[in-house]
Amino acid sequence: MTLPVELRHDETFVLNLGPQHPATHGVLRVKLTMDGEYIVHAEPVLGYIHRMHEKIAEAGSFPQFMPNTARMDYLHALAFNHGYALVVEKAAGIEVPERAEYIRVITVELNRIASHLLWWAAFLLDLGGFTPLLYAFDDREKVLDLLERITGSRLTYCYMRFGGVYNDIDDEFIAGTRDFIRRLRSRMPRLYHDLVTHNIILIKRITDIGFISAEQCRRYGATGPVARGSGIDFDVRKNEPYSVYPEFDFDVPVYHECDSMARYMVRVDEMEQSMRIIEQALDKLPDGPVQAKVPKNLKPEAGYYYSAVETARGSLGHRLVCDGGKNPYKLKLRSPTFSNLSLFGEVAEGMLLADALAFMGSLDLVIPEIDR
């Protein structure tokens, strides 16, 4: 009888996790060297969904790249819209009307809630819990409906414009948003916490699993909930404020346990904080135009420009180099998940396969954003 698995001299074997594998949520491939069920070495292999977005940016004019931004992080597309709009506005010196800024914040935060809900669902799916997915999608559907009303699309938004937004929000949207917040607040403790967060199996599965120290986070440049779960109090919205975020009162949830449970709690708490921001923004929403006068052909002065925004997964940087022409000379993105994934190889060493996949789920990977 032939042996099913050929072992190497040191009794390890190579397991290709992906590019098609249910736990990677996309076309990520991880080359695992396994000793039985223990991981000896893990190496993420990228490039299966590379689409040259940064190069495409150089080929078209400034507005032409806006739809591409949504195709990177398709779960928090509006934050990518926002980041790109910010950097071009900085380059071209465009002032954004205040109402547009508020609308941007409201939509970005709504999108952040949708992104966290989807992460929550997918994470539970990684742990073998099917039912939470359907409940989270029920809530996420409400956000998508709201955003569809004003942006015209459900997933890959192209809503931001240089100097404003594409569409003004109406009373129905405001009422719907308030309804949604009330609904999510009432469902959160009962459905999300009683059924899932306090479930003994879940607690045992993710507590003390996937330890990432603050030092490791700094070394790899991890940001967002991954860093905040390791006790690093950094949120671009607070530390390097942009748009109208300084006008809102919200907290940055930070946990010091450094494990998957801490990252879980950070994201769940962030949903509540996003709801607080949306409520304040709706209360303070000023009147006025939603689009500034912007010249048809943007020709920013030559120079280097940078903007950073906080997406659901961490801080996103846009670095724009202009040479005075109609096209960006060079656009480089610093995407959060790329850094967060880089942690995986080091942390997963010595873990069991099942724990490593639960840990990977807690990093909240969006592959098209890693492979731009």
Place this chain on the structure above:
Amino acid sequence: METSIWRPIIYLVGIMAFAGVNAAYLGWCERKGAGRIQRRPGPKEVGPAGLLQPLADGIKLMTKQLLVPQGVDGIIFRVAPVIAMIPAITSMVVIPFSGNIQARAMELSVLLLFALASLAMIAILLGGWASGNKYAIISSARAVSQNLAYEIPMLLTVIAIVMISGSMNLRDIAIDQQGGFWHWNIFRFENGHFLYMWVGFIIFFICSIAETNRAPFDMAEAESELVAGFMTEYSSMGFGLFMMGEYLNIVVGACLTATLFLGGWDCPFGQTPGVWWFLLKIYILIFTVIWVRWTFPRTQVYRLLNLSWKILIPFSLVNVLVTAAFIKVF
């Protein structure tokens, strides 16, 4: 009884029909139940309330090609799904559906059932091994260690039952519990003393979920880790047989639980014993299994083994000792 030639034929057909209907329609029940739990309708397009869905699935699976990948151990690969199915159907032979519906009232039927249950594990091992797939072999290794770990507490609780009933014949064990729910092994009073058999019941039920590789103990087919576990390389009816074998194992587990602990075909109030009570009990148990699957996330391999070796086995040993002491003293 032994004289008629029709008896074995009728029972053969009856058992095959029972097994076939259960294997097909538990899939439907599971999908419908999962749908209700998840606030969606479940299958509903094929036939009224989706009742013809299992038929459509069956036709689809049967008309598909059984893909045998290169480098696979061909014979074992083809035989393994059949091995998964056969012990589950054979087990039905000794199950007493009611006082007079039982194919064979063997003296050692409990022993036979456990011997057959171990064969189901062999099928998973062979299927995973022959696939030559790394996910499949990891899954098989998990399945074997899991089944070994859970057979011990399961057998130990059954020993307690056998000691109480004084028989290894399922029919005798069921007859011993007739006359209302206070006679059932789970709530058993022996000479005015309450035997803590519900502990045994809980241990047995947990073990039967683990033995059938169901969530939250579905280590062997943890789809987010091992794609589809030992079934990764199977298509068409190879996959279908494994699925049917899994459902039949659940049915056998429920039948065994109902017979050993819940009085078999006995009516809870002691009046109208009959096969309907038996069916009601097993379907309640099966529903609980489905309910558990769609409620909890999966546990971890080592926690699963810890649960068996560190908690269930000591408890079931104590259970056996206490039961033996009770029988001796009273």
